[in-house]
Amino acid sequence: MAAADTEKLNNLxxxxSSLTQISENEKSGFINLVSRYLSGEAEHVEWSKIQTPTDKIVVPYDTLSAVPEDAAETKSLLDKLVVLKLNGGLGTTMGCTGPKSVIEVRNGLTFLDLIVIQIESLNKKYGCSVPLLLMNSFNTHEDTQKIIEKYAGSNIEIHTFNQSQYPRLVVDDFLPLPSKGETGKDGWYPPGHGDVFPSLMNSGKLDTLLSQGKEYVFVANSDNLGAVVDLKILNHLIQNKNEYCMEVTPKTLADVKGGTLISYDGKVQLLEIAQVPDQHVNEFKSIEKFKIFNTNNLWVNLNAIKRLVQADALKMEIIPNPKEVNGVKVLQLETAAGAAIKFYDNAIGINVPRSRFLPVKASSDLLLVQSDLYTEKDGYVIRNPARTDPANPSIELGPEFKKVGEFLKRFKSIPSIIELDSLKVSGDVWFGSNVVLKGKVVVAANSGEKLEIPDGAVLQNKEVHGAGDI
Known part of the structure; x- marks a missing residue:
């Protein structure tokens, strides 16, 4: 490390050390991350050494063996499992306050309701006790504690713990923003979901789970409705002693930026777009060479987490995330949980069906999951078999639909989209009830005009700019 950087680090x-809001573990974790960043240990991938992983490393889902039908065997499998949802995100991008997991998804049920109902029905069916862990951030902690009180009567143990809270770095002098007088939440950030491993350990939850005989944790984003417990995957990992498994799924043109799995120096590794040399970015985005992407559904052995965190061996690639807070340029250093794959023994990917990846990132996704394209049973959101096309329709909604509240107001009821290929909506558009959309539909209100689609309208392969076009 250069002398100037060493001085920066010492000042930092x-x-x-004088920040009272965070623990000693958080302080040392943060300093560790910054010193790795300053030493420039960012690994550059040598493009010529990248190999496509074999079916042994990225296992096709349909080759997994069937789970024994015996209920007692299933119970013993499930008794080794913990479900952990990443619950640190706020619903701000969708115009909501509080944790994103409390946005209503379907039939008045939130993401969190659906997750709880799923695990409850597993516990009830097999007489097992799969606990639910929620990793909150300092942004979502208080709200989540209040929200989970409503599940007090359910047959499911819910644990919460917080991921680390790190100070934002002021770019100019590399000092923490909170020590510059930024006393509110703006001075801090949660350092990405790669922090799940040390936080699980530091919170004491890891040792509690190990003492209960738990062996595997299934980690997933709380907004991925497809991330449900899968017994075939769990059974495969236990049989083959895989310490880590990343679910990947075939890439479509909508997923070109997602990380992918590669074989590199004899190990399986996650390759993210940020690591790709500029001249190879187009190749990375193509779906010919890199056919799969990371769903962020991860299965990890709990004993392995403990071993690697204790050895300080999880040195995932650092993702620098520049931001601006009240006119001050700051830097957040983050890590991603998927990048940890290369540190675990016998790590694999499993190439799962697309149905296991159903994230709700925007109101256009909400339209999909609230429509007749899906039904909900026992907390599971299931695709309607009446749709023959395996791909979902592509949906683009204008800024008027961005906030969930506005989105809900603009639909008297969610249109039928079973036979829809694509929908593009822009301008001041309002949908009546029982509207049916088929084929390719564009609804673009003329500037300054309100466009109302009447109740019961059927729009098939149409472009609508005014009432006369319907």
Missing amino acids: RSAV
């Missing part, structure tokens, strides 16, 4: 260390 003394400034961080």
Whole structure:
């Protein structure tokens, strides 16, 4: 490390030591991350050494053996499992306050309701006790504690713990923003979901789970409705002693930026777009060479997490995330849980059906899951078999639909989209009830005009700009 960087780090260390809002573990974790960043240990991938993983490393889902039908065997499998949902995100991008997991998805049920109902029905069916862990951030912690009180009567143990809270770095002098007088939440950030492993350990939850005989944790984003417990995957990992498994799924043109699995120096590794040399970005985005992408559904052995965190061996690639807070340029250093795959023994990917990846990132996704394209049973959101096309329709909604509240107001009821290929909506558009959309539909209100689609309208392969076009 250059002398100037060493000085920066020393100044930072003394400034961080006087921050009273965070624990000693958080302070040392943060300093560790910054010193790795300053030493420039970012690994550049040598493009010529990348190999496509074999079916042994990225296992096709349909080759997994069937789970024994015996209920007692199923119970013993499930008794080794913990479900952990990443619950640190706020619903701000969708115009909501509080944790994103409390946005209503379907039939008045939130993401969290659906997750709880799923695990409850598993526990009831097999007489097992799969606990639910929620990793909150300092942004979602208080709200989540209040929200989960409503599940007090359910047959499911719910644990919460917080991921680390790190100070934002001021770019100019590399000092923590909170020591510059930024006393509110704006001075801090949660350092990405790669932090799940040390936080699980530091919270004491890892040792509690190990003492209960738990062996595997299934980690997934709380907004991925497809991330449900899968016994075939769990059974495969236990039989083959895989310490880590990343679910990947075939890439479509909508997923070109997602990370992918490669074989590199004899190990399986996650390749993210940020690591790709500029001249190879187009190749990375093509779906010919890199056919799969990371769903962020991860299965990890709990004993392995403990071993690697204790050895400080999880040195995932650092993702620098520049931001601006009240006119001050700051830097957030983050890590991703998927990048940890290369540190675990016998790690694999499993190439799962697309149905296991159903994230709700925007109101256009909400339209999909609230429509007749899906039904909900026992907390599971299931695709309607009446749709023959395996791909979902592509949906683009204008800024008027961005906030969930506005989105809901603009639909008297969610249209039927079983036979829809694509929908593009822009301008001041309002949908009546029982509207049916088929083929390719564009609804674009003329500037300054309100366009109302009447109740019961059927739009098939149409472009609508005014009432006369319907």
